[in-house]
Amino acid sequence: xxxxxxxxxxxxxxxxxxxxxxxxxxxxxxxxxxxxxxxxxxxxxxxxxxxxxxxxxxxxxxxxxxxxxxxxxxxxxx
Amino acid sequence: xxxxxxxxxxxxxxxxxxxxxxxxxxxxxxxxxxxxxxxxxxxxxxxxxxxxxxxxxxxxxxxxxxxxxxxxxxxxxxxxxxxxxxxxxxxxxxxxxxxxxxxxxxxxxxxxxxxxxxxxxxxxxxxxxxxxxxxxxxxxxxxxxxxxxxxxxxxxxxxxxxxxxxxxxxxxxxxxxxxxxxxxxxxxxxxxxxxxxxxxxxxxxxxxxxxxxxxxxxxxxxxxxxxxxxxxxxxxxxxxxxxxxxxxxxxxxxxxxxxxxxxxxxxxxxxxxxxxxxxxxxxxxxxxxxxxxxxxxxxxxxxxxxxxxxxxxxxxxxxxxxxxxxxxxxxxxxxxxxxxxxxxxxxxxxxxxxxxxxxxxxxxxxxxxxxxxxxxxxxxxxxxxxxxxxxxxxxxxxxxxxxxxxxxxxxxxxxxxxxxxxxxxxxxxxxxxxxxxxxxxxxxxxxxxxxxxxxxxxxxxxxxxxxxxxxxxxxxxxxxxxxxxxxxxxxxxxxxxxxxxxxxxxxxxxxxxxxxxxxxxxxxxxxxxxxxxxxxxxxxxxxxxxxxxxxxxxxxxxxxxxxxxxxxxxxxxxxxxxxxxxxxxx
Numbered sequence: 336x337x338x339x340x341x342x343x344x345x346x347x348x349x350x351x352x353x354x355x356x357x358x359x360x361x362x363x364x365x366x367x368x369x370x371x372x373x374x375x376x377x378x379x380x381x382x383x384x385x386x387x388x389x390x391x392x393x394x395x396x397x398x399x400x401x402x403x404x405x406x407x408x409x410x411x412x413x
Numbered sequence: 414x415x416x417x418x419x420x421x422x423x424x425x426x427x428x429x430x431x432x433x434x435x436x437x438x439x440x441x442x443x444x445x446x447x448x449x450x451x452x453x454x455x456x457x458x459x460x461x462x463x464x465x466x467x468x469x470x471x472x473x474x475x476x477x478x479x480x481x482x483x484x485x486x487x488x489x490x491x492x493x494x495x496x497x498x499x500x501x502x503x504x505x506x507x508x509x510x511x512x513x514x515x516x517x518x519x520x521x522x523x524x525x526x527x528x529x530x531x532x533x534x535x536x537x538x539x540x541x542x543x544x545x546x547x548x549x550x551x552x553x554x555x556x557x558x559x560x561x562x563x564x565x566x567x568x569x570x571x572x573x574x575x576x577x578x579x580x581x582x583x584x585x586x587x588x589x590x591x592x593x594x595x596x597x598x599x600x601x602x603x604x605x606x607x608x609x610x611x612x613x614x615x616x617x618x619x620x621x622x623x624x625x626x627x628x629x630x631x632x633x634x635x636x637x638x639x640x641x642x643x644x645x646x647x648x649x650x651x652x653x654x655x656x657x658x659x660x661x662x663x664x665x666x667x668x669x670x671x672x673x674x675x676x677x678x679x680x681x682x683x684x685x686x687x688x689x690x691x692x693x694x695x696x697x698x699x700x701x702x703x704x705x706x707x708x709x710x711x712x713x714x715x716x717x718x719x720x721x722x723x724x725x726x727x728x729x730x731x732x733x734x735x736x737x738x739x740x741x742x743x744x745x746x747x748x749x750x751x752x753x754x755x756x757x758x759x760x761x762x763x764x765x766x767x768x769x770x771x772x773x774x775x776x777x778x779x780x781x782x783x784x785x786x787x788x789x790x791x792x793x794x795x796x797x798x799x800x801x802x803x804x805x806x807x808x809x810x811x812x813x814x815x816x817x818x819x820x821x822x823x824x825x826x827x828x829x830x831x832x833x834x835x836x837x838x839x840x841x842x843x844x845x846x847x848x849x850x851x852x853x854x855x856x857x858x859x860x861x862x863x864x865x866x867x868x869x870x871x872x873x874x875x876x877x878x879x880x881x882x883x884x885x886x887x888x889x890x891x892x893x894x895x896x897x898x899x900x901x902x903x904x905x906x907x908x909x910x911x912x913x914x915x916x917x918x919x920x921x922x923x924x925x926x927x928x929x930x931x932x933x934x935x936x937x938x939x940x941x942x943x944x945x946x947x948x949x950x951x952x953x954x955x956x957x958x959x960x961x962x963x964x965x966x967x968x969x970x971x972x973x974x975x976x977x978x979x980x981x982x983x984x985x986x987x988x989x990x991x992x993x994x995x996x997x998x999x
Contacts, residue, residue, distance in 0.1 A: 337916060
């Protein structure tokens with residue numbers, strides 16, 4: 336878990352803001368194979384992730400569910 | 414026994430500047446270690462989308478001297494003209510060099526490198542818009558990082574990924590002999606010994622609550638420099654982007670206003686007409702940021718806390734928004750919960766770039782006042798990129814000049830380091846006491862049972878900086894801010910972390926990052942309080958004019974007793990005539 340937390344530190348603010356809250360609040364509830372998918376997602380390139388998250392390029396099937404789950408995490412204003 | 418590795422050069426930071434310098438050294442067959450807290454291609458350089466400025470004249474008539482004029486003027490005359498001449502003169506060769514390395518620049522129909530217009534760039538010393546910024550689509554920073562990384566692999570730079578640099582190792586004669594670091598995976602300390610050390614650790618906008626910077630931008634190199642008793646330069650100058658999404662900080666590009674979007678306050682007034690009657694919503698970044706800050710302070714901000722304004726684009730129509738601004742719509746929905754087709758996007762001025770930093774000269778040498786003058790080189794220590802203050806950006810940076818800064822001064826530093834290594838072939842003895850001091854600083858976080866948390870103190874610091882040292886500054890506000898920050902920092906000794914494990918202990922890393930951020934915040938407040946004028950990004954409500962008689966000089970902040978010192982701006986370029994300070998109008 337600590338290792339994943341560090342891998343959620345990225346070169347782009349938006350990725351930090353998507354990945355870290357998801358890891359802290361929802362990752363634990365994922366089925367083990369989806370946790371594996373999330374870890375593989377973290378191995379991808381920053382701009383590839385950004386394009387998938389913003390819809391600028393086609394999301395590979397493998398990541399479809401996890402990315403949708405990340406994007407449905409709410410960001411309440413403090 | 415702490416593992417010790419010896420190299421010719423150690424580079425701290427794997428962004429554009431660090432990679433460029435490392436490449437210079439590795440291609441000269443020197444033994445280079447590059448340590449980076451994240452995987453290098455995940456450095457913040459990846460976020461630089463716009464491009465790199467160089468007067469190639471592929472689209473409009475152009476030359477480097479016009480670029481130099483624009484940069485001097487953009488800096489509000491605080492930039493050092495020798496360094497600016499050096500950067501602008503070397504810009505074209507730096508870009509061609511990247512092209513030859515394989516950076517996939519976008520192309521014009523005639524096959525030449527594509528260039529686009531950017532704010533603040535002119536032809537003929539303030540004339541028509543210049544088209545000067547070279548781009549690889551909207552991913553220039555990404556392309557730069559990947560190109561340089563691949564070249565470094567080929568040149569056999571040794572990468573130490575996921576290593577966190579702790580402290581400079583400096584001997585009694587002032588020589589810097591390397592750094593202490595922590596391997597993040599194991600939590601074990603390391604000593605990287607080298608006759609030359611380059612800091613390329615990027616910016617520190619995470620001192621602010623609203624920032625466009627990634628979470629890694631905690632100014633680690635600046636903290637190391639302050640702890641080594643060296644000064645930081647011009648820390649009062651931070652560029653704010655006018656339109657970031659509150660809390661998250663995600664940047665909403667100027668292009669949205671270019672497409673016809675406009676700003677309104679809570680009364681629905683299009684307030685920009687009151688501040689910039691001609692340019693309105695398309696006025697320059699500092700003007701729009703100050704206008705928004707003014708509206709918020711006057712109680713006309715939107716939302717429960719009244720701390721943002723609305724950016725409206727729904728009048729553009731569903732089709733145009735979907736066609737032209739799909740990414741922006743997505744970011745707004747994700748991070749503000751607002752679909753701009755029906756709702757306005759909440760925006761607020763957001764810290765974007767640090768103009769100040771580690772004082773350095775155009776060879777990348779870190780310089781500080783010593784026995785014989787204000788700019789004596791610290792032997793063995795170099796800095797390049799956003800963490801350095803050369804100073805080419807002065808009081809305000811122009812878009813497209815930051816990537817240029819990285820490659821020009823990364824290369825220059827690498828070249829000077831090669832020379833230094835040749836002249837200093839024998840390693841000096843490593844002062845063991847310095848290493849132990851650094852280890853003790855880290856060991857302090859093994860203590861249990863504190864009453865304060867790292868996240869709590871960081872949040873308070875960020876709020877103080879945003880509220881008291883943001884776009885809008887006055888003596889009263891800054892003094893109150895300094896008092897609050899002093900109280901926050903005084904609680905640091907009571908802070909503890911719960912996780913004391915070794916493996917990937919992110920809590921400890923965040924604690925060490927906070928130890929870097931807090932003194933940088935203090936440097937900013939103290940420098941801003943002293944500068945009783947308004948220049949570039951530093952805007953004092955109680956001193957609204959630029960004051961060249963008193964303030965055409967650089968600030969130097971030392972953390973010992975909050976000491977401030979000053980040094981003159983270098984108005985004399987290398988080979989051409991000076992540009993004398995004039996009023997800055999666009």
